[in-house]
Amino acid sequence: RKEVEQDPGPFNVPEGATVAFNCTYSNSASQSFFWYRQDCRKEPKLLMSVYSSGNEDGRFTAQLNRASQYISLLIRDSKLSDSATYLCVLYSGGGADGLTFGKGTHLIIQP
Amino acid sequence: NAGVMQNPRHLVRRRGQEARLRCSPMKGHSHVYWYRQLPEEGLKFMVYLQKENIIDESGMPKERFSAEFPKEGPSILRIQQVVRGDSAAYFCASSFGNTIYFGEGSWLTVV
Numbered sequence: 581r582k583e584v585e586q587d588p589g590p591f592n593v594p595e596g597a598t599v600a601f602n603c604t605y606s607n608s609a610s611q612s613f614f615w616y617r618q619d620c621r622k623e624p625k626l627l628m629s630v631y632s633s634g635n636e637d638g639r640f641t642a643q644l645n646r647a648s649q650y651i652s653l654l655i656r657d658s659k660l661s662d663s664a665t666y667l668c669v670l671y672s673g674g675g676a677d678g679l680t681f682g683k684g685t686h687l688i689i690q691p
Numbered sequence: 692n693a694g695v696m697q698n699p700r701h702l703v704r705r706r707g708q709e710a711r712l713r714c715s716p717m718k719g720h721s722h723v724y725w726y727r728q729l730p731e732e733g734l735k736f737m738v739y740l741q742k743e744n745i746i747d748e749s750g751m752p753k754e755r756f757s758a759e760f761p762k763e764g765p766s767i768l769r770i771q772q773v774v775r776g777d778s779a780a781y782f783c784a785s786s787f788g789n790t791i792y793f794g795e796g797s798w799l800t801v802v
Contacts, residue, residue: 584733614790623782623793624734667733679791681734 583607584682586668591687593658600654601685603668610680612671613644613651617664618684624667627653655687663689694718695794696765697783703800704773712797713765714783722746723766724791725758728780740766773801 585604593599613630630642630651641654668682694717704710716723725737739747740760760766770777778801783794
């Protein structure tokens with residue numbers, strides 16, 4: 581099983597719809613979890629951290645399920661500007677060398 | 692991009708030439724991380740450097756790749772005798788704890 585697995589997509593979603601995607605991980609020692617967003621030919625940028633209790637930031641909701649070893653990202657009322665690749669990131673300690681990145685899920689919001 | 696500066700943004704090299712990528716970390720930081728993102732792949736850790744010291748180079752290819760971070764000046768990622776498979780985006784980053792901030796990246800194309 582790969583360390584971090586994401587459905588590469590693309591997810592084609594109409595504007596205004598709700599979309600959700602998951603990320604599964606194999607390292608049970610992973611300490612922290614994040615979602616990063618990467619636009620085409622741009623650097624990844626932190627979207628939000630993911631907590632066991634679930635956390636929400638505007639239209640974005642992130643969940644962590646340690647028992648099943650997956651995290652999820654839900655986007656409500658999707659906007660055209662949400663089109664991007666969403667990277668699942670795990671932190672297993674140490675410095676930034678302890679970060680493991682998924683390959684990303686490509687999301688396309690259609691007008 | 693939280694102040695991590697990279698140049699050049701785009702670089703084209705012929706097979707066999709050398710590529711040099713430069714990175715200046717966030718102000719006040721004395722460490723940098725280099726990551727590589729191959730087409731359609733996830734970000735992969737390459738090397739972690741502090742001023743005049745390589746902390747972790749476990750992700751560096753064994754041949755042709757080297758990195759340094761001198762006391763004065765930017766960090767340099769050097770790729771000798773480039774091959775087509777080296778074509779990728781190379782990101783430099785600084786971190787605050789387990790949160791990483793990337794530079795805008797250097798896109799290397801080997802022709």
